[in-house]
Every structure is written in structure tokens, then in C-alpha cells.
Amino acid sequence: MRRTLEEAVLPAFVALLVAAVVGDILILSFGQNPGSVYRILIDGTWGNAYGFGQVLYKATTLTFTGLAVAVGLRAGLFNIGAESQLAAGGFLAALAGLVLPMGLPALATLPIYLVAAAAGGAVVGAIPGALKARFGAHEVITTIMLNFIVLALLNYLTAAHLKVEGTLHTAEIHAGALPRLSSMIAPFHGSAANVVLLLAFVTAAAVWWFLFRTRRGFELRATGLQPAAAEYGGVNVGGVWWRTMALSGALAGIGGLNYVLGYKHYYEESFASGAGFLGIAVAIVGRNNPIGVVLAAFVFATMSQGGLAVNAVVPKQIVDVLQAVVIIAVAASVPEVRRLARSSA
Amino acid sequence: MIVLAFLAQTLRIAIPYLFAASGGVISERSGLIGLGLEGYMLGGAFCGALASYYSGSPWLGLLGAIGGGAVLALLYAATAIRFRADQVVVGIAINLLVTGATRFFLRLAFHSSANSPRVPGFGSEQSGTGLSSLVSNPLIWLGIIAVAVMGWLLYRTRFGLRVRASGEHPEAALSVGVPVNRVRYIAAALSGMLAALGGAYLALDQHQFSAEMTAGRGFIALAATIFGRWDPLRAALACLFFAAAETLQIQLQGAQIVPSQFVEMIPYALTIVALAGVVGRAVPPAALGRASE
Numbered sequence: 001m002r003r004t005l006e007e008a009v010l011p012a013f014v015a016l017l018v019a020a021v022v023g024d025i026l027i028l029s030f031g032q033n034p035g036s037v038y039r040i041l042i043d044g045t046w047g048n049a050y051g052f053g054q055v056l057y058k059a060t061t062l063t064f065t066g067l068a069v070a071v072g073l074r075a076g077l078f079n080i081g082a083e084s085q086l087a088a089g090g091f092l093a094a095l096a097g098l099v100l101p102m103g104l105p106a107l108a109t110l111p112i113y114l115v116a117a118a119a120g121g122a123v124v125g126a127i128p129g130a131l132k133a134r135f136g137a138h139e140v141i142t143t144i145m146l147n148f149i150v151l152a153l154l155n156y157l158t159a160a161h162l163k164v165e166g167t168l169h170t171a172e173i174h175a176g177a178l179p180r181l182s183s184m185i186a187p188f189h190g191s192a193a194n195v196v197l198l199l200a201f202v203t204a205a206a207v208w209w210f211l212f213r214t215r216r217g218f219e220l221r222a223t224g225l226q227p228a229a230a231e232y233g234g235v236n237v238g239g240v241w242w243r244t245m246a247l248s249g250a251l252a253g254i255g256g257l258n259y260v261l262g263y264k265h266y267y268e269e270s271f272a273s274g275a276g277f278l279g280i281a282v283a284i285v286g287r288n289n290p291i292g293v294v295l296a297a298f299v300f301a302t303m304s305q306g307g308l309a310v311n312a313v314v315p316k317q318i319v320d321v322l323q324a325v326v327i328i329a330v331a332a333s334v335p336e337v338r339r340l341a342r343s344s345a
Numbered sequence: 346m347i348v349l350a351f352l353a354q355t356l357r358i359a360i361p362y363l364f365a366a367s368g369g370v371i372s373e374r375s376g377l378i379g380l381g382l383e384g385y386m387l388g389g390a391f392c393g394a395l396a397s398y399y400s401g402s403p404w405l406g407l408l409g410a411i412g413g414g415a416v417l418a419l420l421y422a423a424t425a426i427r428f429r430a431d432q433v434v435v436g437i438a439i440n441l442l443v444t445g446a447t448r449f450f451l452r453l454a455f456h457s458s459a460n461s462p463r464v465p466g467f468g469s470e471q472s473g474t475g476l477s478s479l480v481s482n483p484l485i486w487l488g489i490i491a492v493a494v495m496g497w498l499l500y501r502t503r504f505g506l507r508v509r510a511s512g513e514h515p516e517a518a519l520s521v522g523v524p525v526n527r528v529r530y531i532a533a534a535l536s537g538m539l540a541a542l543g544g545a546y547l548a549l550d551q552h553q554f555s556a557e558m559t560a561g562r563g564f565i566a567l568a569a570t571i572f573g574r575w576d577p578l579r580a581a582l583a584c585l586f587f588a589a590a591e592t593l594q595i596q597l598q599g600a601q602i603v604p605s606q607f608v609e610m611i612p613y614a615l616t617i618v619a620l621a622g623v624v625g626r627a628v629p630p631a632a633l634g635r636a637s638e
Binding site (some may be wrong): 029030080131134136137138140141142146148155156277280284318319323324325327331332335336 | 380435444453
């Protein structure tokens with residue numbers, strides 16, 4: 001048990017160390033003092049209520065996309081399509097909002113929004129799943145290609161039929177928009193954090209339960225560990241593949257509620273803006289464990305928001321570089337740590 | 346005349362694809378997934394513009410691009426081969442890294458996060474669709490040569506045989522003395538250099554680097570690699586076909602027959618169709634994405 005914990009935590013630790021060194025070099029190259037830049041980063045994120053609210057908001061979307069990728073990886077499937085699944089979920093939720101009559105209470109509309117967002121993501125996810133189960137088409141390539149196709153399609157539908165003139169977004173929805181946290185906790189004023197955050201925590205717990213306490217979850221993990229053995233053990237591997245991709249897509253799709261239902265109350269072109277791709281990083285760093293995913297979502301959300309905080313001193317893109325360094329370092333150290341752990345056993 | 350202008354513009358659009366897809370073919374045939382092509386292209390565009398700016402010579406710009414592409418590709422190869430990292434994860438991270446790093450260093454070097462100042466390039470700037478400016482751009486010829494050389498390299502040389510063996514069955518290749526990992530490092534470096542030339546073409550043609558100027562072209566090249574079934578010539582034909590569709594869309598823009606978003610989808614939709622095997626199955630190299638012992 002102790003060794004598995006080390007195996008899980010050590011790569012993330014190594015990665016943060018490497019990122020800190022690269023960060024120092026970049027900050028020094030810009031003629032700034034690394035210590036004071038890191039201080040600004042912390043002050044601008046965890047150091048005040050607004051910044052922390054923004055971290056919470058970003059962590060919410062990243063939790064959903066991270067869970068989506070993690071569920072896929074548990075079944076041995078690499079879902080690179082969270083970006084477009086997130087967008088499709090938000091899009092369908094916004095469509096539902098345009099249809100729903102005004103004045104319905106949030107408690108009545110929330111299930112409808114949930115189903116709409118999940119369905120949007122699930123459809124986009126199920127296609128590559130079915131293509132893999134039926135034709136053996138590799139999901140990495142098909143999900144990447146579908147990202148471009150789905151985003152182009154949503155852009156077309158928005159631009160040609162749905163946008164408010166002069167903008168890139170749909171009309172505002174009025175039925176059952178969710179409250180921001182600032183309406184309950186005043187210091188969060190101005191930040192985008194909203195109650196979808198709680199939905200993210202609940203979803204993470206539900207995913208954990210599904211993966212580790214249900215038969216379907218066991219079949220999913222067995223398929224990921226050894227598809228041939230799972231098939232021999234009576235698991236319908238093709239079925240697991242497309243169902244898992246649908247579930248993965250649904251999780252990413254629900255993440256769209258954070259923006260559409262909790263923050264802006266409309267669908268806007270390219271609102272996903274990389275959160276789907278960062279979900280891959282969140283899942284990898286969180287080691288495909290729902291608890292790890294939530295923690296990793298906070299790490300990456302802090303970095304993203306921190307970039308905005310330090311932008312006056314060093315370019316905010318330093319954060320993109322550091323996020324990439326973290327991903328590469330974790331990906332490179334996971335097999336290494338596992339090898340060391342095995343050889344010392 | 347209209348036909349000639351159409352062909353000229355198609356070729357113009359296709360050149361970056363031809364470079365990057367040639368790189369994609371050799372990388373994937375050696376067993377390394379080509380997900381970083383977009384990053385190599387963008388890195389090549391930036392290094393090319395930077396080197397051209399400081400040296401005053403677009404030819405040295407090309408050298409800079411080649412160097413930048415090689416460094417990025419070797420970083421990818423080292424993590425995938427030496428550290429056995431997941432190729433998909435690192436490939437995506439390389440793209441994120443380059444997007445951020447080019448913007449960061451853009452601000453460091455030129456105090457702008459959007460674009461570089463004017464840099465020496467090939468041909469005059471205004472030359473929109475003219476054929477003469479096209480033939481006077483050496484990168485056009487280099488792009489066509491790259492395809493031919495790649496076909497020769499892959500099928501007519503000992504190195505090419507080793508590349509294909511490493512991508513199909515690395516264990517068997519190792520057992521007959523092929524240094525699989527070294528072959529893969531070289532294939533990766535070549536793919537980085539080629540894709541970087543594709544990026545440099547963009548920057549030197551526009552006499553400027555602008556942030557994220559490759560705009561997904563690396564993924565179109567990857568689509569062409571797959572749609573061309575990992576064959577240099579067929580991948581090149583796929584590039585030309587995708588470029589022709591784009592040209593058609595640009596020329597028909599006034600007519601509004603098909604929304605541009607649907608033309609954008611063509612390369613990606615065709616790739617999915619090819620992978621699903623509706624008309625002749627595209628089968629990837631057997632050991633693609635798998636680390637060797």
C-alpha cells in the first residue's frame with residue numbers, strides 16, 4: 001500500500017520540481033525575480049477571494065474533463081475529444097435553455113439541463129467508441145478528427161442560425177440559471193464560481209463509486225487492464241468500449257454547464273478554450289483516480305488563473321509552458337518510478 | 346488562366362502540408378505517433394522568423410527552423426524512447442509547449458504577444474496568386490523534392506527498410522541487429538525538420554511570424570498521413586486534395602454554395618472514413634505508439 005502511494009505521488013512531485021526549475025529559468029530570462037513572481041501568483045489565486053473564486057470556477061470544468069479522460073483511460077481508451085464533447089454538452093444545454101419556458105424553478109430545470117448536456121457529450125463520445133468496437137478505428141485519431149468536425153459544426157450552427165447579431169453567442173437563457181457562489185458568500189464577488197462546483201464534487205464521488213464498487217465499473221477496469229482476458233472472462237469488450245466512450249463524453253458534456261448554466265447563461269463559440277485538452281493533463285497527473293483528478297484540477301486551475309495574475313510582470317504564456325512541462329515530466333517519470341519500485345521489491 | 350490560378354493556389358496551400366505529411370509518414374512508419382507535427386510546424390515558423398530576422402537571410406532562417414524542429418522532435422523522441430512515456434500524452438504536450446513558448450519568446454524578443462516585425466523572406470509580399478512568385482520561391486521546389494526523397498528513402502534505401510521494420514515489428518528488427526531506438530531517433534529528427542520547414546514556409550512567405558499561425562495545419566498533415574495510408578506519395582496526393590478543397594472554398598466564397606465550416610471538415614471526415622475502412626481499410630504500422638525494448 002505504501003509503495004502504491006509512492007508510485008502515485010512521486011511522479012507529480014518530480015514534475016512540479018522540474019516545472020519550478022523551468023519556471024525559474026523563464027522568469028530570470030525575462031529579468032524578473034522568481035521568488036516575487038511566485039508570490040504574485042499565489043496572492044492572485046489563493047490569496048484573495050476573487051482569485052480563489054476564479055480558481056474554483058476553472059477547477060470545476062477541469063474536474064469534469066479530467067474525469068472524462070480518466071474514465072476512458074481506465075478502460076484503456078484515450079479520449080482526446082473532451083474538448084468537443086464539452087462544447088457539445090454546453091451547446092445542447094443552451095439549446096434546452098432557449099426552449100424551456102421562463103420562470104421554472106432551478107430544481108425542475110436542472111435535471112433537464114443535466115440530461116441535455118450529458119447527451120450532447122455522450123453522442124460525440126459514442127461515435128469514436130462505436131467506430132473502435134465495430135471497425136477497430138483507433139480512438140486517438142478519430143476523437144482528434146471529431147474535435148475539428150464537431151467544433152466546425154457547432155460554429156456553423158451558432159453563426160448561421162443562433163447567434164445574437166454582432167456577437168458569437170446565443171441568446172441568454174432565463175429558465176433556471178444557477179446562482180453564483182458570490183450570491184451566498186459575498187467576498188467571491190465578481191468571480192465566476194458557481195454551484196456547478198458542488199455538482200463536480202458529487203460527480204467525482206459517483207465516478208469513484210461506479211469504477212470501484214459496481215460490476216460495470218469492474219468490467220470497465222478489467223477491459224482496460226487486459227482486453228483479451230476480460231473477453232475470455234465473459235466481458236463484451238466492444239460494448240464496454242462504446243459505453244465507456246459515451247460515459248466519458250457525457251462527463252465532459254456536463255462540464256459545459258459550468259459556463260452555460262452557471263456563468264454566462266449562453267453558449268459562445270470556443271468557450272471550451274482548451275479545457276478539454278487540459279483534462280488530459282488533469283487525468284494523467286491525477287493518475288486516473290477521481291480524488292486525484294479533483295486535486296490535479298485545482299493544481300491546473302491555479303496555474304491557469306496564476307498566469308493572469310503574473311501577466312503584468314512576465315507573459316502569462318509562461319503558464320502554458322509550465323503546464324506542458326508538468327505533463328511531459330509526469331508522462332516520462334511514471335514508467336521510470338514504476339520500474340524502480342518493481343526492481344527494489 | 347483560371348485553371349492555372351487554381352492550381353497555383355492549391356500548390357501554395359499544399360506546400361506546408363507536403364512538408365509536414367512527409368515528416369508524419371517517416372515518424373509513424375518508424376513507430377512514433379506524429380501528434381507533435383503541429384508543434385514542430387509552429388516551432389519551425391518561429392525559429393525560422395527569428396533566425397531570418399537576426400541574420401537578415403531567409404536561408405539562415407530555414408536553418409534555424411530545421412534546428413528548432415529537430416530539437417522539439419528529439420525532446421519528444423527522448424521522452425517516448427528513453428523514458429517510455431506515453432506518445433499520445435507527450436505529443437499533445439509538445440503542442441501546448443510550443444504554443445506557449447512561441448508567445449512567451451515573442452514577447453521576450455519583440456515585445457509583442459501577437460506577431461514579429463517584418464522579416465526577410467522569399468518572394469515579394471504582395472504576390473497574391475501570381476505564378477511567377479510561386480516558382481521563384483525555393484520552398485515550393487523543396488516541398489515537392491521532399492516528397493520524392495521520402496519515397497526513395499523509405500522504399501529504396503537500407504535506412505528506409507530499417508525504419509519500416511522498426512515500425513512493424515521492433516523485436517524482430519532488434520533480433521537481426523537493427524538499432525531500433527537509434528532508427529527512431531533519426532526518423533523523429535527528420536520528421537521535426539520537415540514539419541518545421543512547412544512552418545517556416547508560412548512565416549517566410551508572409552514575411553512575419555504571428556502567434557498560432559499554423560492554425561491546425563499539423564493535424565491536417567497528420568490526417569493526410571493516415572488518409573494516404575502511411576505512404577509518402579499517397580499522403581502527398583491527400584495533401585493536394587485537401588488543399589484543392591480549400592482553394593475551391595476560397596474561390597467560391599462569394600457564391601456561398603457550401604458554408605466554409607463544412608469545407609473545413611473534409612480532411613477530418615475523410616480520415617475517419619478511411620480508418621473505419623468503408624472504402625479500403627487504412628491499417629497503421631503494427632508497432633505504432635509502442636516502445637521497444
